Amino acid sequence: MMNFSMHLRLFLRSFFLQTGWNYVKFQNLGLTYIMMPFLTRLYAQDKEALPAVTTRYLDTFNTQPVMASFCIGALAKKEEAVAQAKSVTDFKERVAEWIGARRGLSITAASIGDRLFWGTLKPLTLLLAIFIWLCLGVNFFEIELLENPLPLDAFCAGAAAFFVYNSVALFVRWEGITIGYNSDEKTCFGLTKFDWNKTIYNAKRLGMVLAAGLMLFGVYYYFKNLALDLHFITRAILVLFFVIISFLTRKLKVPNMYLYLAAVIIFNIACYL
Template sequence: MITNILIFLIAMLAGMESVLDAWGFNQPIIAASLIGIVTGHPVEGLMLGGSLQLVTLGWMNVGAAMAPDAALAAVAAGILVTGPTQLPVMQGIALAIPLAVAGQMLTIFVRTLMVSFTHMADAYAAKGQARKIEILHFTGLFIQGLRVAIPAMLILALPAETITQAINAIPSVITNGLQVAGGFIVIVGYAMVVNMMASKTLWPYLFLGFGLSAITSLNLTAMGIIGAAIALIIVQLTKFNTTEVEEQASMVPEDQIDQPLLTKSDQLHTFFRQGFLLGSFNYERMQNMGVAYIMMPTLRRLYKDQPDEFAAGLKRHLEFFNTHPYLAAPIIGVTMAMEEQKAKGAPIDNATISSVKVGMMGPVAGVGDPLYWGTLRPVIGALAASFAAQGSMIGPILFFVAWNIIRLATLWFGQKFGYQQGTNIGMNLSGGLMQKVTQGASIMGMFMMGVLVPRWTTMNFPLVISKIKNDPRNVISMDSVNNVLQSNHLTGDDIVKLSQQLTSGKVFGNFQVTTLNDVFNQLIPGLMPLLSLFIVIWLLRKNVSPITIIFGIFAIGILGYAVGIFGV
């Protein structure tokens, strides 16, 4: 009984973390290891978690796009491997993939359900009922936990044969089609970020990033350095028009700027809340309830005796918001400072606060997604998984400690930096600092989005376009090659002879097959992901909701796999 309760709690924690993307309890290396510990089979749990961590290195949630759910996969596979059924680790890994796809469907359902919550929050905000918004926010997070905990309990209650039969009963065209769609559903997230930043001056950086990524093998770290260098050069060469903002800055009384209203306690409370930004993520206004929840300590301090202003502040922060959850910290810091200056009487209206938030969230998302999801987490995860796969506890401990040092430092210092710059908003506006930061982040963000499109989007087109029979005189016999290899008598002369045959035009195989993949790659490597990006941007600008696009991609994946256009 105690074991089952602990498994339930771990599953709840993993489910909530799968939407929060904070402490890392949703990562297989931690979730599966914890399951193994409470079931009394830590080594098997570690080995499973390490192996699954390597499988899921490229899985990341970007914008509204959800990756397959590593949390449900790790918890469910962990129970099957370390629980009463004692499945082999390799079989657990094989079952984890369809379980991850099932989890992906469940979290999309919950995020769709959260749309109704955000409308309820609007009604509460109009009355200044912040506590009820907090309850809504955490109810959404609790439901995400149940999304993993309930399947975990069902797996504990059912025989392994029943579970395996149920999974195998799903037609392969469905499971493989969903796996195909999972390879390029991330395009929706990229499109949302690009659409927020898009301007005539920034499109060239998207194409530059795409071109370098498609034709070179440079890793994301190198690409990030190139993007940062380009952004710095352009910012230094750009002259900013600061006449208008200088006039706005002069309207802020100097004696008010130097008198902070927010205390250190307010800043700490805000920092602690930042880890819950994504708790009630929904497909209409994304992170809006999370932002309102984070801003409540600030609003309570500034407008504690002004209920109308407090209610207006809640409504102001329930507007659309979506960015990287860690690099939201400097935006939150700037917003805190602007609210403070507004409370002091500075000429800052609702539109100004909203425009600053909207102007910053796209660029920082463009930087944060490739930096944290695409570089830091895979690097730390791969290193930690190498220990865990050998049954060492060093793996999950290393991942947990390293990841959270980076995450917490980003949140605290990001918020602190944003607040400091926002407090000096008049000076920073008049000096063009905010414009410089926004332009630099936009350039680097657009460049990195271009880099990610061909790198992290998987689209396989195995459809055969042509199949030409090769001249038998030009075909190298595989039987003769295999005979030499099996006899262990391969010599240097054999290698030279084979090389000469290949350079003279001879080929392996009786047929020369050209697939749709070959055609696209001959034109431009990564062409289809790029075209898909622009199709999704076009749909977003036609006011098609992200969730509709996501379900459309699932349908395309299934149908495309069924007719043979797409392959796993």
Template sequence: MKFSTQLSLFLRSFFLQAGWNYMKYQNLGLTFTMLPFLKNEYKNDKDALPSVLQRYLENFNTHPVMASFCLGALAKQEEQIAHAQSLSDFKSKINEWNGIHRSLSITTASIGDRLFWGTLKPLTLLLALFIWLALGVNFFELENGIKIPLFYAFGAGAAAFVTFNAVALFVKWQGLKISYTAKENSCFGLTRFDWNKTIYNAKRIGIVLAVGMILFGVYYYLKDFAEVDVHFVTRAVIVLFFIMVSFITRKLRIPNMYLYLAAVAVFNIVCYL
């Protein structure tokens, strides 16, 4: 893939979600991203372009970062379609394109949701909180009237933002190049990375950081206590209860959304009381 082509797909892929709709999801964003590439590929056969665009306007939905693997693979397949030598070869390539369009988007969506939304975002949030503590901002004892330096307030957030997007941009850029050159038997480059191991290790790091944050909070609230803080104990018990229930619902394959809604409702009632 030429650098100019890769750069065009990379920049335009940031608008993948811009045309999101309930009927066909990211189809408009996909078409917008691929449009310059398609125009160049069919510049000598402009009459074919409308039917080509019709294919890209079908249902498409995946993770916005991992979509780069779909873009590279579809671009490579589109080149083969444009240079098909016979009608049977053309139909065969179209069927292969449809398979890539459908199956690869599902695979990348699964990986992206677990890696970026389910792991990396919470992990960078914990990173921001620990940076606050390292800078001397003890958010466990903040009271009305205490001012936090502007640098401290935005520094931790900026660190989390940069960390998350550094990983996302790397995957987005490399995904285009790898999927364009990789073969189908390697799932268009997806198998070059051990995604499950990466997600597993990142989640374990997140658990360690979360436990560390909880222990620090418990230490802060209990270090100088003269009497039992009923509110603190109640909230701590509720947190532990929902953590234990989350393991049970996971085993039973019950959607955690219901557990989150219950937790929010319970916490709001307890805090109000």
């Protein structure tokens, strides 16, 4: 069933998962649209069963759009097992397994995808683009930049950074279908074949390095010609003090509200003096 032609059709349709998104059952319409070519071919000899099968797919479904490819592959494999049931009891057991796979896999894939694609790769791509532009002489800290067009070479180089996100997303969309289809519950339908936590960890550390570099560049740019006085040094020390204290209060599980109130009072006194 899962030949190249079907794989390609499911892959292309996966971009429309969010189509028909609703507050009642979320991505159920998009999932049903994606799976229809597969279901139509699978039940070509039993078209009377297709309405009931489609109803199952119209139930609640919600996951991260890119990671949904693992769900698509796994549900296709499970649906083949349902279609091959030999008895009513066997059919009910396989449907129950299908429902469990859909529910559990969608939650797991959403957790990984939210942290990887939306919480890590998208911000990292933006930081990478800004860093590339700064290296090419496009200084975002200059107001005059708003009045002059961005050089074409700098624009193309910065825009190329966004292919980092797109290349990873397209790879996961394509391979996830195959991996999910060829795997089983023991590997969480292929999700455990990748060290997602390590990937997220390394990407976040890279993002922190780029963000720290941009912050240092900004501090240098704004204060390179500034004469430091006692007021500036005092306020800088206060900022550093509260940053350090925030880490301590987090470990001691002290409510941040008290820290915020103390910071507001002390900064107001410092500004008044």
